[in-house]
Amino acid sequence: MPRPEDDRLHWRRVSPVAMIYFALKMLPALGQMWPALIPLFAGGEEIRQIFWVWGIPAALLLLSMGVVLYWWFFSFAIEDNRLTLRSGVFNRKRLSLDFERVQQADIADPFYFRPFKLVTLGLESAGSAQQEVDVPGIPVALAESLRHTILEKQVQTKPATETEVHAATSAADYRLSLGPAEIARYGLMHNTLLYLAPLAAPFGQHLGPLFESWLVSLESSQVYSAFNWLSANLAVSVTLVLAVFAVLVGTSVLFGLSVLLAFVRYWGYTLTRVDDRYQSRAGLTTVRTRGFKIHKLQKVTLVQGVIAKLLKRYTVSISKAGGIAGQSPQAQDKNFTVPVLDELNWLLLRGELKLPKPEWTRVHPFSWRFPCAICSLIIVLSALAASFKLGAVAFTGLLGLVPLLLIGRRLWRQKGYFYNGEWLAWRRGFIGFSEQWLPVGKLQKIQLAQSPLKRLVGLCDLQVWSADGRVTLVCLPKGEAQRLRDGLLTGVVMYKKPWF
Amino acid sequence: MSLHDPVISTDQLPPLDNEPWTPIERAYRSVLRWMVFIWCAIPLIGLGGVIWFNLDHLRFPAQIAAGVVVALGLFLMGVWVPRRVAHTQYLLRELDIHKRTGFWWHKTTSAGHNRIQHIEVIQGPIERLYGLSQLVLYTAGGFQSDVRIPGLKTDEAHRLKQYLTQRIVSEEPAESDNATA
Incomplete structure (x- = not known):
């Protein structure tokens, strides 16, 4: 039944091209219907035949109908102060989003919208219960004007705060552009596809015969003589040479794909700042524009992994309020990321964010001595027990103590914290490192925790909750931890500026 | 900024x-004891059933487990609860x-x-x-x-x-x- 206020609102429908967007959104939901496929495996060839002939077309038809109905029932209305959305076919949903509560306004430009000059406007609201709204398939001009309206409302709410309206018309105070070489470095630094490599193991039984047939064809080719030559010169078997070659090819393919994904995501990356507003723009297929105001910053994370260390590059992620959602991959994707920075650009950005040059204070050596002592004891006892059966050979296991102690000490040396009244930073790592920087005034909760053992040696763990998750500073001397806690608390209660 | x-x-x-610091009410000890009692009673009912019906091979382990649960419950009620309440301020x-x-x-x-x-x-x-x-x-x-x-x-x-x-x-x-x- 229509509500009385529906009549005064001017409801608009998005472009029919948005059906592609809705279809893509619905695909993951189809994945949840996998139990329906069980009869296919259990039911025999006849059932499978029926599925191919009737099942797939029926599923496609249902999906198409669902998409058309969803598009038909999806409408939006723009008022002076808010955007209202109606969606859902059976389960009707109505969502109102006040412009002044909008935390982030993104415009995404996917490739399938580009020929029609359409975009997706993504809005994210502030508050303890975050809401995200996507309005797909609207004209670029409408999306831009909506974005401007939202920013204008924010100006009216906070007259002293400069906004992106100003940003659109004035030159940037800070600009960072990343060329293809830098984006390729990002692909090398963050190769998440490597983690997928073990997933290929279940396909081993199919890959094995394929590999064998490939070997047979290879034996008759001239390339095989090169492997033979290598095998003869290195005095190792041809199989080993081939295995190393296969691993190298596989790794190269994974890195190549990772670089390709990096291009898709960060092609033409530019980061600009006008007054207190940062804006990034990047993407190959979907160009995403993301805005971020400095007062909403909750945490800055600087990361340098092993490959990044070799390439002398860093990645910076700036997060805003998100709570538990802040830890999920989806929320991580919503972070404001600067994918690659060399030393000079990191120093410039650090200056922009007003991060000080840190002087790290090490935590107590107990943080590595105790776990290493326990592990050493286990190794020694295991070697002793094994020596009854294996004899003196078992004591070669004690060689494991050396890397254990070296790793433990290295992990400890990489740990450290920094506090200067405005910022609290925590650093850890092994070969690379990660640093988490929290603005003290925006901390939500502070906790001192002491286990019985730590109480015995006079140590404490300090845990701080920001609006983007928790950071734990381990093994601080009790007095130092209490002073730090009191200092942080002072910073929090004295902070009277907007933080969310 | x-x-x-x-x-x-x-x-x-x-x-x-x-x-x-202000301590919490001492009556909270009774609340915690009730909660310990309920949490211990649930496994004890299951273990009691095993002992009562004299199931093969399981009677002795069930008696041991029940003994552990009772001992743990008594320890929590007698030692943990008063200290927990005394330390909560x-x-x-x-x-x-x-x-x-x-x-x-x-x-x-x-x-x-x-x-x-x-x-x-x-x-x-x-x-x-x-x-x-x-x-x-x-x-x-x-x-x-x-x-x-x-x-x-x-x-x-x-x-x-x-x-x-x-x-x-x-x-x-x-x-x-x-x-x-």
Whole structure:
């Protein structure tokens, strides 16, 4: 039944091209219907035949109908102060989003919208219960004007705060552009596809015969003589040479794909700042524009992994309020990321964010001595027990103590914290490192925790909750931890500026 | 810009440990004992069934397990509960609130009034029997970022809630003033 206020609102429908967007959104939901496929495996060839002939077309038809109905029932209305959305076919949903509560306004430009000059406007609201709204398939001009309206409302709410309206018309105070070489470095630094490599193991039984047939064809080719030559010169078997070659090819393919994904995501990356507003723009297929105001910053994370260390590059992620959602991959994707920075650009950005040059204070050596002592004891006892059966050979296991102690000490040396009244930073790592920087005034909760053992040696763990998750500073001397806690608390209660 | 805060010395707030902390109600011991009793009773009923029906091979392990559960329950009721309640205290100051708790693992939790998002008073059925309530202060830190003070007299919990709500409301205009300044 229509509500009385529906009549005064001017409801608009998005472009029919948005059906592609809705279809893509619905695909993951189809994945949840996998139990329906069980009869296919259990039911025999006849059932499978029926599925191919009737099942797939029926599923496609249902999906198409669902998409058309969803598009038909999806409408939006723009008022002076808010955007209202109606969606859902059976389960009707109505969502109102006040412009002044909008935390982030993104415009995404996917490739399938580009020929029609359409975009997706993504809005994210502030508050303890975050809401995200996507309005797909609207004209670029409408999306831009909506974005401007939202920013204008924010100006009216906070007259002293400069906004992106100003940003659109004035030159940037800070600009960072990343060329293809830098984006390729990002692909090398963050190769998440490597983690997928073990997933290929279940396909081993199919890959094995394929590999064998490939070997047979290879034996008759001239390339095989090169492997033979290598095998003869290195005095190792041809199989080993081939295995190393296969691993190298596989790794190269994974890195190549990772670089390709990096291009898709960060092609033409530019980061600009006008007054207190940062804006990034990047993407190959979907160009995403993301805005971020400095007062909403909750945490800055600087990361340098092993490959990044070799390439002398860093990645910076700036997060805003998100709570538990802040830890999920989806929320991580919503972070404001600067994918690659060399030393000079990191120093410039650090200056922009007003991060000080840190002087790290090490935590107590107990943080590595105790776990290493326990592990050493286990190794020694295991070697002793094994020596009854294996004899003196078992004591070669004690060689494991050396890397254990070296790793433990290295992990400890990489740990450290920094506090200067405005910022609290925590650093850890092994070969690379990660640093988490929290603005003290925006901390939500502070906790001192002491286990019985730590109480015995006079140590404490300090845990701080920001609006983007928790950071734990381990093994601080009790007095130092209490002073730090009191200092942080002072910073929090004295902070009277907007933080969310 | 918001990140240009002046540095404030830690001397502006007195050290927490020297403050007069308020213990929670001793009646909360009974609430905890009931809860321990219920949590122990559930496995004991299952184990009792195994012993009663004299199932092969399981009777002896079930007797051992039941003995462990009873011993653990008695230990929790006799030693853990009184010490837990004795160690649970809270401290309300003009600008912040604190709670300390823990029998073996000591924890002191602190939050500024200006970071509290909303406040709840919760009363379970056992707490209702003893006229107690739990005050929960939620911050914007998400999971586990709330501050829970159990074992408060219901009236006291509501008075604390009212006081803190007023504090939050009175701080809000100051924040928006600063925002627009």
